[in-house]
Amino acid sequence: MSRPAYPLSILEFQDRFATEEACRDYLFESRWPDGFVCRQCGAQRAGVLHRVRLVWQCKVCGAQTSVTAGTVMHRTKLPLRTWFWAAYLVATHHPGISAKQLQRQLGLSRHETAWALLHKLRGAMVAPERTLLSGAVEIDEFFLGGYEEGLKGGRQRGKKALVAVAIETRGRGSGRVRMAVLTDASGPSLLAFAQATTEPETIVYTDGLASYRVLARHRYDHCARPQRTAVQGEDVLPKAHRAISNLKAWMHGTHRGVSDHHLPSYLDEFVFRHNRRRTPMAAFQTLLGLSAQHEPLTYPDIIDRAA
């Protein structure tokens, strides 16, 4: 069965999730699209054990399940509405929203609360990117950054980070993207990146860098396109280059002076946004942890003992 429908506009969102009750119902419908089913005995009769804490109890065997189990909201002290709005803003705010903006928009009194919310929602941006790219993929590497805030407040010259990009080509458009920080542009580094992101047997387009030749020896259908062989004005890796310039514009606009330490999580966020740019519903549900909740849960995850 399908999940409950996702509101398409901000007004629809506001109407749909106007109360705590409505948010609870949405969580219930997301977990049990066909009505309650006991995870232990399969019975379909349940009573609400603790309405406020969202725990349901099977009327046959007594097993308890919290509707927030396995989601990012588990054991939260914040209203569900706050979580829903935060996920909505993070999912639909294209340049990426800051903790300060989130605090203001949601009327939170403490900056720490906004920061923690954002941190939890961002945590969900990493896990879903596990399946490998396939079909035809462009792989390229590029330098990013180079300036960081100095300890004394002045702008110091920092080290540029080497980043790799892999992106599916789908006719004139592009499909999913992956990015990662590389230690160097050697054959082993680029092969490791390809293997972590792209299925074997895939057609992989690269520029003429000699390090990429290793791909052909490891089950990739490697196609090198040296820039010098291109017709003047032709871009040999158009999808990869567009993704790189989008990333640079995004980093420049919202995340100036990102340290090397935080760069991987910004790359994850960019990849998450790119891959869900046409499916805000998937982004919203993934951020709240609703898409992972049908996976096996451990006992402390299932029972909301903080009630």
Ligand SMILES: [Zn+2]
């Ligand atoms: Zn039961």
